[in-house]
Amino acid sequence: MEKYPIKVLYVEDEIIVREPFVEMLNRRVGQIYEAANGAEGLELYRKYKPDIVIADIKMPVMDGLTMAAHIREEDPFMPIIITTAFEFTEYLEKCIEIGVNKFLVKPLEREAIDKALLDAVKLVEFKKKNEDYHELLELLLDFRHRIIIIIDLTKVNSFDTNFLNFFGLKSHDEFYEQYHDFVTFFKNNSQNSFVYDPFSEYAWINSFLDLNGIENNIFFNFSRSSDKWPYVLRFHLFDNDTKVGFILTAID
Incomplete structure (x- = not known):
């Protein structure tokens, strides 16, 4: 499988879950940044500006949805994928409010992960093209x-x-x-x-x-x-x- 030329931020507090997921992501994307809680994830997001964010919900220090809300304020079009072992309906309203793009229930299945990544990559490509068009338009209009x-x-x-x-x-x-x-x-x-x-x-x-x-x-x-x-x-x-x-x- 050819790697997607994108940067992914993955936030998960349980190392037993994080390590195999990172190993799987390494075969699919160009760059991965790891964090163990939402506060660390937000810091890495601001430092590296990843293309996609994948995060668990329940974590110490800062949960995944709070982190996602901060990211959404800074980038309304950032693809965000939320993973959890808990019932989806408990967080549905909050996910809709934040604008989460995908919600994956653990244990994560490879097909579901691949589908979520592909959908997110399409959003990234659209976003980058849109940014280029806006930059070009400013270049044409301003000068x-x-x-x-x-x-x-x-x-x-x-x-x-x-x-x-x-x-x-x-x-x-x-x-x-x-x-x-x-x-x-x-x-x-x-x-x-x-x-x-x-x-x-x-x-x-x-x-x-x-x-x-x-x-x-x-x-x-x-x-x-x-x-x-x-x-x-x-x-x-x-x-x-x-x-x-x-x-x-x-x-x-």
Whole structure:
């Protein structure tokens, strides 16, 4: 079974239950954070911002539903799965009030767990796409840029010497010594502005896009004529670090 590329927070006070469940989750998801009570779980949630929360109800210090209520206040769309050995109807009203997405009764069956995880992953994917759309909309509305090119960094795997020369780098080795990867590069330069001339010796954008597949990019062209003016180039790294915007504003 291929792992889901997500982070899961699992909160359970009974170690005899927690350990085998974590072992099972490790075969299904990319990252797991463990907590023994709701207070610990809330602290880990705020520190690591997981994609899905799975929690028992009755725990010391802070119970699972109280923790879930705090999380729901901070993130109305966080997928929350509640597990318990007790009768569901006792907590039904509270679960509805909080907005729990799934309720699993112990002992947990593998099919029920897989179904709950799959449903939660679909919510995570929808949430991330929605966040990207909102961020892109803000980018379009707030800045009124001439040309915006959205690059999928998960598909970027190469760049040429024009790219290096434009940013004053002598070699690929020097690039990776300073930045490690493309995400680090764009993050470090997201507050900087550069003058970009599409007809200059170092007009690297077109070759960069060609190298990494033109189909992996989204273009928004508001320029009066994209082939006559130099531009001010800036980068916008999206919150999930998987996309970057090349923002080019024509210099009149």
